[in-house]
Amino acid sequence: MKKIMILGASILQLPAIKKAKEMGLEVVVVDMNPDAVGFQTEGIEKEIISTIDIPEIVKAAKRHAIDGIMTLATDMPMRAVAAVAKEMNLIGISADTAVKATNKAEMRKALKKAGVPIPVFYKVSTKEEYLEAVGKIKEAGYRCIIKPADNSGSRGIDLLKDYDSETVEKAYNYSKESSRSGDLMVEEYMEGSEVSVETLSVNGVCHVIQITDKLTTDAPYFVEMGHTQPSMFAEDIKMRISEVAKAGIKALGINHGPSHTEIKLTSTGPKIVEIGARLGGGCITTHLVPLSTGVNMVEANIRIALGETPDLCKKYDKGAAIRFLQPLPGIFKSVEGVDEARGISGVIEVGFMKKIGEVIPELSNGLDRVGYVITQGNTREEAVRLCGEAVKKIKFEMV
Numbered sequence: 533m534k535k536i537m538i539l540g541a542s543i544l545q546l547p548a549i550k551k552a553k554e555m556g557l558e559v560v561v562v563d564m565n566p567d568a569v570g571f572q573t574e575g576i577e578k579e580i581i582s583t584i585d586i587p588e589i590v591k592a593a594k595r596h597a598i599d600g601i602m603t604l605a606t607d608m609p610m611r612a613v614a615a616v617a618k619e620m621n622l623i624g625i626s627a628d629t630a631v632k633a634t635n636k637a638e639m640r641k642a643l644k645k646a647g648v649p650i651p652v653f654y655k656v657s658t659k660e661e662y663l664e665a666v667g668k669i670k671e672a673g674y675r676c677i678i679k680p681a682d683n684s685g686s687r688g689i690d691l692l693k694d695y696d697s698e699t700v701e702k703a704y705n706y707s708k709e710s711s712r713s714g715d716l717m718v719e720e721y722m723e724g725s726e727v728s729v730e731t732l733s734v735n736g737v738c739h740v741i742q743i744t745d746k747l748t749t750d751a752p753y754f755v756e757m758g759h760t761q762p763s764m765f766a767e768d769i770k771m772r773i774s775e776v777a778k779a780g781i782k783a784l785g786i787n788h789g790p791s792h793t794e795i796k797l798t799s800t801g802p803k804i805v806e807i808g809a810r811l812g813g814g815c816i817t818t819h820l821v822p823l824s825t826g827v828n829m830v831e832a833n834i835r836i837a838l839g840e841t842p843d844l845c846k847k848y849d850k851g852a853a854i855r856f857l858q859p860l861p862g863i864f865k866s867v868e869g870v871d872e873a874r875g876i877s878g879v880i881e882v883g884f885m886k887k888i889g890e891v892i893p894e895l896s897n898g899l900d901r902v903g904y905v906i907t908q909g910n911t912r913e914e915a916v917r918l919c920g921e922a923v924k925k926i927k928f929e930m931v
Contacts, residue, residue, distance in 0.1 A: 533558050534599040534838050537592075537616070539583040539609035541570030543885065547818040548604045549573050551830045557838075560596045562589060583609040590619050598622070600837035602789070604830070605813030607634045623839050625809050629785040633809035636717045637681045639784065646783035649776055649803040652720040655681060662704055665718035670695050675721035678703045680711035687897045691721055691751040703752075722796040722803055727763055729777035729793040730817055732832050732844060736787040739844050740774045741829060742821050744812070746794075747855075753896045758855040758919070759816050760912055761824040769797070776802040784809065790833050792817070814898070815854050815906060823852035823880065823908040850908060851915035855923050857884075857903035861894045862930035864902065869925035873905060878918040881906040882926070892930065902928075 536552050538545055541563035549570045552559045561570050564582040571578050577596065581588045583603070593601060593616045601616045601624060603609040610630045617624025625633070632638045637655035644650060652672060654665035669676040676695075680688040688710025690703040707716050726746040732739050743765075747758035763770055777793040784807055792812035794805035811817040817829040826847025835842040864886055873882050884903040886892060893900055905922040909915035 535560060535596060536834060536837060537562065537589075537596065537598045537601040538570075539563075539589070539601070539603040539612055540606055541565065541568035541578075542606075543569055544605040544813055545603065546570050546573075547830050548602065548834065549576065551828070552834055555831065555834065557834070560592070560598060562592065583612060586612045586615045590616055593620060600834070600839070602810075602833055602837045604811050604818070604833070607808055607810065610634050610809050623788050623837055625786055625789065629809060632784045633786070633807060635682050635713075636679060636806060637715060639806060640717070642783050643780055643804060646779065648779045648783050649801060651722050651803055654718045656716050656718055657714060659704065662716060662718060663700070666692070666695070666700055669718060669720060672720070675723075677719050677721040678707045679717045679719065680707055681715035681717050682712045683710045687899075689753055689897075691754070693751065722798050722805070724797040724799065725765075726805070727765070727773060727795050727797065728759075728812055728816065729773060729791075729795060730812055730821055730829065731777060731781060731791045731793065732829065732836065732842065733781065733786055733788055733791065734836060734842065734844075738778045738781050738786075738791070740777065741827050741844065741846075742825055743770055743773055744816055744820065749895060755895055755897055755900070756814055756856075757858065757901075758853065759814055759820060760853045760916055761816075761820050761851065762849070762912055764912065765797070769802075773797070773802050776804060777807075780804045780807050789836050790817070790829065815904065819881070819906050820852040820854060823906075824850050850910060851912035852906070852908050853912070853915040853919045854904055854906045855919040856901045857905065857923065857926060857928075858895055858901060859892060859928035859930050861892055864888055864890050864892050864928070865931050866929040867903075868927045868929075873922040873925040876918060876922050876925075878907050878909055878914070879905060879922050880908055882922065 535558040537560040560577045562579045579592045589612045614627045614630035656662040676692045688707040728744045730742045743763040745760045748754045790811045792808040832842035886902045907918040
């Protein structure tokens with residue numbers, strides 16, 4: 533029986549843990565939180581280690597004699613995945629690719645070198661460099677967005693509403709708090725619709741499985757509040773989106789496994805926001821892709837990590853959508869209408885990430901989201917309509 537190591541035991545990795553068990557595999561799960569939800573799965577082997585503690589993860593991988601390693605929907609464990617793959621001669625990305633896929637500055641450099649469409653950008657480490665970069669973006673006539681060089685989930689992102697010194701200072705401090713290294717990215721803000729491209733690479737061949745339309749909050753934080761599949765754009769535009777995504781994936785050197793590429797459709801064509809060398813989060817690849825295409829990307833990811841050939845054949849063409857639930861800030865006292873929402877034909881799941889009694893802050897990143905509704909329809913329009921009907925049924929009481 534083959535053995536897979538999964539880095540992370542949060543709700544994000546739970547679909548991979550469950551699928552691996554369902555496939556009859558031995559499963560080793562790694563997380564620093566002994567109370568993580570993934571550790572509650574029966575029949576797994578637990579390793580209480582930080583998913584970024586590379587030396588300890590390598591030791592554990594050797595001790596368990598694993599046959600494959602992966603993570604899901606989170607970027608930082610990718611360097612550990614690469615280290616174990618190299619040390620044990622397993623399928624995975626290289627250390628160089630892991631750095632490019634988890635550090636926005638290195639990613640931008642690699643994409644620029646390969647001629648892949650990206651925004652104007654500057655990597656900065658000091659306040660002086662930051663102010664200089666902001667000045668250059670202003671002089672070029674662009675709006676300016678600030679990001680940590682090494683974080684994800686919309687954490688630390690801020691779009692300058694103007695170039696006043698107070699606005700510029702506040703954005704610097706906010707983004708700096710979310711940067712592990714202290715480095716920031718100062719970039720041209722790209723105007724246009726946003727999509728993501730869900731792909732799997734097998735032996736250097738990149739397969740586009742689905743393109744997702746994204747729904748985000750407005751400035752300054754751009755938190756993702758919904759996803760819809762398939763994309764609403766015309767086939768020629770989707771073809772160009774796929775071409776840009778594949779070029780970016782090639783530039784980063786992702787030859788094996790999943791990629792999640794975020795793209796803005798600007799007035800001059802598709803440009804890459806960023807690329808993750810893992811499956812997309814927000815239930816995109818765990819729920820929506822199987823509902824819209826019949827392709828189980830989690831199982832495919834596991835099989836690729838084990839050196840097996842995955843089934844990437846599309847089974848059907850349906851619509852799938854998710855809309856996140858977000859009440860006003862306050863203490864989460866109660867919620868009504870959940871059973872009614874679940875009773876709507878086409879509603880696949882209604883779930884919650886927050887518990888009764890928790891304090892719900894003002895929405896600034898993906899971790900602040902409270903719940904979600906997932907639907908499947910014969911078309912994307914039907915899936916969106918069903919999501920809307922279900923969301924209207926759910927009423928929060930906040931104090």
